Amino acid sequence: MLPILIISILLISAVCLCFIKNVAHAKIFAMATYGAALALAVVMAATIVSDGYISLIIGSAPWNIEILAGPVDAIIVLIFTGISFFIMWASLSMLGHDLEPKRIPYYYALMSALIAALCGVVMFNSFFNIFIWIEIGSFAAAGIVIIKNKPETLKAGLKYLSLSIMGSGFMLMGIVTLFFMAGTTTFSMTDLGVYIANNFAGNESSVHIALVFLTIGLALKAALFPLHIWLPDAHGSAVSPSSAVLSALVLKAPIIFYIKILHRVIGIENMLNDPFLSTMLMVVMIAGVSAMMFGSMMALLQKDIKRMIAYSSVAQIGYIFMGIGMGTTLGLLAAIFHILAHAVAKSTLFLVAGSTIEQTGEKYISKMAGLGKKMPITMALFTLGALSMIGIPLFIGFNSKWFFGMAIVDSQHIWLMIVLALSAMLNGLYYLPIVVRAYLGKEAKEAAAAKINIERPVKNLMPIMILAGLIIIIALASSPIYNYIDYAIGRI
Amino acid sequence: MDFIHNTFITNHFEAAAMILFGIGIVTLLVHRNLIKKIIGLGIMDASIFLFLVSQGYISDRRATIVPAEGPIYYERFINPLPGALVITGIVVSVSLTAFALALTLRLYKKYGTLDINEIYLMRGGEE
Structure with a gap:
């Protein structure tokens, strides 16, 4: 009952x-x-840890709705509800700045619908239900972008909405192709997985077509490199709590669905043995690698702090798809751990960026010089997030990069090691100057001499501090989490 | 010749659906007018619904309207599942169109044009 209750x-x-x-x-x-x-x-997570699964079937075939929450889903739902709780807590004191008061209740209404949709995507096991949840999610996500009601957010919102609906179109086509290939009377992913496991030979072309459609659709939704064009506009112009939720959580739901398609429905043995499907995996990996490079380079060129963090998201999504595209257990493990790492660090960074914009009224990176003296706590939190993004030991970003490194050593693609190192270096190139210029240099000295303090009250910064604390706590507790994810992906 | 026969005559529903899907996507991507883009989205959705419904159709059978009394002859009916899905899909598609049109209206009020290129060239209102 718990999944339905949530x-x-x-x-x-x-x-x-x-x-x-x-x-x-x-x-x-x-x-x-x-x-x-x-x-x-x-x-729910506690129940799943002790029982293994929560399985619920409502109604009888062919009209049943099937919920199957396994260990991976427990982790992801915990991330979705937990991170969104802290982001929303932080938003209590931030929204009044950007939104008219009469829109604030609607904002929270949209956010509730969005989180419900994200949890639905993760926990449901029927294709068609997942499609409906993804649609609800796209509408609500476009809603929390356009609610700011500024011309640039409307523009970004329409772009986001139309591209994400195009993604749903592709996705639905893929789902329909798979469904009619199998001719089953339910939309259950598990049933379809059993059918494909037994009848893969002879049905290859249908699976190929379906997977091409599904990959394009879900890559559009998850902003994988060539299809990321909507992301910087939408995430850069929305209200900061919206940007945090969109970057940290909304991009992850389609990725989980994609992982389930590969592992639960088609089966990783089929993926690796079939020449076309293994090429497909390779393409996904190459797209991820290109995203890592391209996203970081574009982030270097940005002048607007939120657009920079948004391009950094493009790069981080690239990491996750690289892990999936390796097709190995270790790669998938690193990808799922990175979902957690990115969610925590990116939400911290977006909320800090929102706080500085709120206090100084400036959204340009050049104007952040000397802020370390004016807003000491906020910039300390930014530094934590930035160090995690670069991958300094003791922070969660290092652990996920370490896991990616292990996965690369395990796979046949050693050259990815160079890409990983280059990408970490590029991350350093655009995050570190902000940190350095916030604390050192002419502006910082002037700010220290003038004793300007425009820090937000500590009670408003509390949720951001907790998120930043999670960056270190999860890094220190990474080995039990790693072991649990290792156990979980065996039961995806 | 056999290929054309198999592709377009035997599977004419599927072929039509795929052609419509292509038309929808091209309309969505190529046109600069926002209203035409929304029309493209509509065509794309319609093509998927055509594909779905055609897959559930079995020749010489009729719609699944089951009488309240009397025996039910399953062999007389088409597959009802795609029909149910299409109805859900149409609801999603209609709400999407309404949402996109409302947004377009807002954009038109703020920018005074429906041309997406002109909108992108203009900076936001306050800046």
Whole structure:
């Protein structure tokens, strides 16, 4: 019952929030909902750790709805509800800056629907339900971009909406092709997986066509390199908590769905043995590698801090797809660990960027010089996030880069090691100058002499501090998490 | 000749669906007018629905409207599942069109044009 409870609590609150006019009440109601969802996700994770699976079938075939939450889903749902709880907590004091008060309840309503949709994508096992959840997710995600109601967000929102709906079109075509190939009466991924495992020979061409459609569709949704064009606009122009949620969580749901298609439906042996499908995996890996390079280079050229962090997301998504594209267990493990690492670090960075923009009114990187003296705590948090992104030991980014390194050594593509090192260096090239110029240099001295302090109150910074603390805590506790993910991907 | 026969005569529904899908995507990507882009999205969705419904159709059978009383002859009906899916898909598609049109209306009010290139060349209103 737990998966349904999580989703229905969020959806019911989405409906209720539309009718709450008082902003303070709406905030309390929304936070209570996200807290409840997080608590339920913890209970669900505990149940899955002890029982292995939560499986639920509602209705009878062919009209059944199937929920299958395994260990990987438990981890991901925990990330989704947990990170979104902290981001929303931080948003309580940040939204008033960008949104008209009457829009704030709607903002939280959209956010509830979005988190419900993300959890739905991860926990449901029927293709068609997942398609519906992904559609709800795209609408809500476009909603939290355009709610700012500025010309540039409308522009970015329309681009995001149209490209993500195009992605859904491709995805639906792929799902339909797979479904009619099998001729099963349910849309269950597990049933389809069993069918393909037994009847792969003879059905290769259908699987090929379906996988091409699904890959294009999901790469569009997850902003894999050549199809990332909507991401910098949408993530760079939205309200900062929206950017944090979009970058840290929304991109990850399609990736989990893609991993499930590869491992649960088609089966990794088929993927590696079939020449076409193994080329496909290779293409995904190359696209990921290009994203790592291209995203970092574009980030170097940006003048706007939020656009820079958005391009850095393009690069980080590249890491994840590189891990998936290797087709090995270690690669997948590193990819799933990186989903966690990126979610924590990127949400910290976006919220810090939002805080500095809110306090100084400047969104350009050049204006952040000397901020280390004016906003000491905020910039310390930024430094934590940046060091994690570069991959300095003691921070979570280092662990995930280490796991990627192990996966590369394990695979036949040793040249990826060079790409990994280059990408870490490029990350350093665009994150470190900001940190250095915030603390050292002429502007910092002037700021220290003038004793300007425009720091936000500590109680408003609390959630960002917790997220930044998670960067270190998870890094220190990485080996049990690694072992659990290792156990989990055997049961994907 | 056999290839053309197999592709376009035997599987004419599938062929039509794929051609429409292509037309939809090209319309979406090539046209600069926002309204035409939305029309392209609509064509794309319609092609997927055509594909879905055609897969569930079995010749010489009729729609699955089961009588309230009396025996049910399953062999007289087509596959009902694709029909159910298409109805859901149409709901999604309609809400998408409404959402995109509302956004387009907002954009038109802010920028005074529907041409996407002109909108991208213009800086945002306040800047």
